Amino acid sequence: MLQTIRHFLIHATPAQRCILVVCLDTPFLIAFMVSQSAGLFVPEWRAMMVPKYVILGNVVLGSILLMQWAMVALLWRQRLSPQARPRTYTFLVTIIGIAFAYEAFIWGNLTYPTSMVIVGIVPIGILIFDLRSVGIAMIVGLTFYWANDLAIYAGLLDYAPAYRPSAFAGGEHHFMAEMLRTGVLYTSVVAYGLIAWVLFDQYDYHRSNLSTLSRLDTLTGLSNRRYFMQRLEEECERQRRTHQPLCLVMIDADHFKRINDTYGHLMGDAVLRGLADVLSRHMRVPADLPARVGGEEFAILMPETDLDGALKVCRRVEKSLQTLPFFCSGKSFTVTLSMGVVESHDLLPENLLHYADANLYKAKAQGRDMTIATVEEEVLFRERLASTA
Numbered sequence: 001m002l003q004t005i006r007h008f009l010i011h012a013t014p015a016q017r018c019i020l021v022v023c024l025d026t027p028f029l030i031a032f033m034v035s036q037s038a039g040l041f042v043p044e045w046r047a048m049m050v051p052k053y054v055i056l057g058n059v060v061l062g063s064i065l066l067m068q069w070a071m072v073a074l075l076w077r078q079r080l081s082p083q084a085r086p087r088t089y090t091f092l093v094t095i096i097g098i099a100f101a102y103e104a105f106i107w108g109n110l111t112y113p114t115s116m117v118i119v120g121i122v123p124i125g126i127l128i129f130d131l132r133s134v135g136i137a138m139i140v141g142l143t144f145y146w147a148n149d150l151a152i153y154a155g156l157l158d159y160a161p162a163y164r165p166s167a168f169a170g171g172e173h174h175f176m177a178e179m180l181r182t183g184v185l186y187t188s189v190v191a192y193g194l195i196a197w198v199l200f201d202q203y204d205y206h207r208s209n210l211s212t213l214s215r216l217d218t219l220t221g222l223s224n225r226r227y228f229m230q231r232l233e234e235e236c237e238r239q240r241r242t243h244q245p246l247c248l249v250m251i252d253a254d255h256f257k258r259i260n261d262t263y264g265h266l267m268g269d270a271v272l273r274g275l276a277d278v279l280s281r282h283m284r285v286p287a288d289l290p291a292r293v294g295g296e297e298f299a300i301l302m303p304e305t306d307l308d309g310a311l312k313v314c315r316r317v318e319k320s321l322q323t324l325p326f327f328c329s330g331k332s333f334t335v336t337l338s339m340g341v342v343e344s345h346d347l348l349p350e351n352l353l354h355y356a357d358a359n360l361y362k363a364k365a366q367g368r369d370m371t372i373a374t375v376e377e378e379v380l381f382r383e384r385l386a387s388t389a
């Protein structure tokens, strides 16, 4: 059930949300109206009630119910449209707020069942609609509440006018009234549990979604530079403990500016997506990590892989690109890559990047469309640094 609720909350259109809410609150309002009306025909219940207020209450609630179903009829044809409906939201939430506030006035707003129902519909409203419309409805509802309270204190209105004092003071009809209140109490407790569950599930879902999005490059769907650097540091740290080989490949598309200039930036973007696709297809994902680390620059981190293994992947990528033509305006072209590969022996992340970049620039300088690969050691790096100091 949680899956269904989550799916609905993520994918439902604004019109579907409105229709669902009307379907949800209709049984409540009908149950309230029917129980009140039925009470008029049961002598013990009738003795607790003031019939004219019960009838007036039912007329008000019935009108609000009709208004809601008229909205459903209007919204039905647009139920698949993603168009935002802030005004419809506000109107619907406000009339539902008024309906429940009115029930509270009739029934007595200081009883715990009424308070629980009112408090419960606020988080449901926020889950299904938005803060703004629920906020407006709350302001309207609270204004009604205060006006009702002030009118009671001023002696202009009775508290819970649909009931006689005996309904609250105990006595022979007390048991029936308590049954009704207890029913609302238990239903509310179950409903609150469900609401809390759904709220936490939504929170978890959005948090994990955000954390995934923060790691991805939006254009290609590969990991972004930030996540790549984080994993590079982790893998270098791990290598210092395990002494397993670790390879880094830095990749740059050749003459990419020409592609943009000749075919336009949209085509350039499509090429970058195509390159990302080729890289992903030839990796042992998730062990290997391909990432887009700059405009037309990619990198692959390969833990527990030696130079031979890394070069095999590079060759597969090169071959795949040779047989992958990109098409634009009736012309086709292929893309080549320059790559710098380093097998690291305990290199610090910044030194590993430095060597891989240096190999990449050598590949560019020597004519592009080639791979330059070396094995580098942190010890040698330090010795070289010391001798130049």
Ligand SMILES: Nc1nc2c(ncn2[C@@H]2O[C@H](COP(=O)(O)OP(=O)(O)OP(=O)(O)O)[C@@H](O)[C@H]2O)c(=O)[nH]1
Pocket (backbone or CB within 6 Å): 219, 252, 253, 254, 255, 256, 257, 258, 260, 264, 265, 266, 267, 268, 269, 272, 294, 295, 296, 364, 368
């Ligand atoms: N379409 C597109 N182009 C990009 C993106 N990021 C960077 N570029 C372009 O990539 C091009 C990189 O150009 P250069 O750095 O001169 O490199 P190059 O033309 O590939 O030449 P070499 O690297 O020397 O082979 C620039 O024209 C950038 O505008 C992007 O996200 N989309």
